[in-house]
Amino acid sequence: MPMPPPPDLAGLSLADIARLAAERRLPPVDQWHPDRSGDSEMRIAADGSWYHQGDRIDRPEMVRLFATILRREADGSHVLVTPAERLAIAVDDAAFVAVELKSEGEGPARRLAFRLNTGDLVIAGPEHALTVVERADGPHPYLHVRGGLQALIARPLFYELAEIAIAEDHAPAGVWSDGAFFTLEPAA
Structure with a gap:
């Protein structure tokens, strides 16, 4: 299912924004603890750009999709997690x-x-x-x-x-x- 484009804040009231934020359904990544792990070969740069094997990911839909399965571990590291696997992702500053x-x-x-x-x-x-x-x-x-x-x-x-x-x-x-x-x- 394609990810919808991001909303424009200028045309929304704070009540609309609060409703949209509350309606956002994210996968339960905090409940997934797969045995299989590895390295995603991905990085989030300090400017928020996402990279895979050194190449920038230019499709916003892909970035939004990957962001839904992003989790921060107790040790401060970041991973992309599904029920089947957990893959490390480098984050230069913030996710x-x-x-x-x-x-x-x-x-x-x-x-x-x-x-x-x-x-x-x-x-x-x-x-x-x-x-x-x-x-x-x-x-x-x-x-x-x-x-x-x-x-x-x-x-x-x-x-x-x-x-x-x-x-x-x-x-x-x-x-x-x-x-x-x-x-x-x-x-x-």
Whole structure:
């Protein structure tokens, strides 16, 4: 069955986005523990591009399909898992990239919806926390997606979040989403 194209956030309300996110049915990868394992010879680059044996996977439908069977293991590694096999996949930074942001409301009533490079929709909140990690090249903001999988928040979106934080003048600087407050300052 072909994967549907990703939705455009601009034409959706946050209620529509929440409904679409809730309706998304993913395979129960956390329940699959096959004996057969190996290497997928795949890699997710820091910019969210997927590669197989060094060649970029240019079909968005394939990337979206593979993303549905992606799992993060307890040791921090990533695998593609089916009931029959578990294949290692290299991930340079985060499994996903948040590429679009939609905000509704203000202060504690604000809700922030993100579209990932795979088309998935995630509303930041208690189950989908925002965190910032300081690295030598500056802050790296992340959104928890599912089961330990993270999305790197694209730099332009981080600037949008910073503008919201500055306008709302929170101390520490941060943003509200779905009833939870997230600091934009790097974790210590």
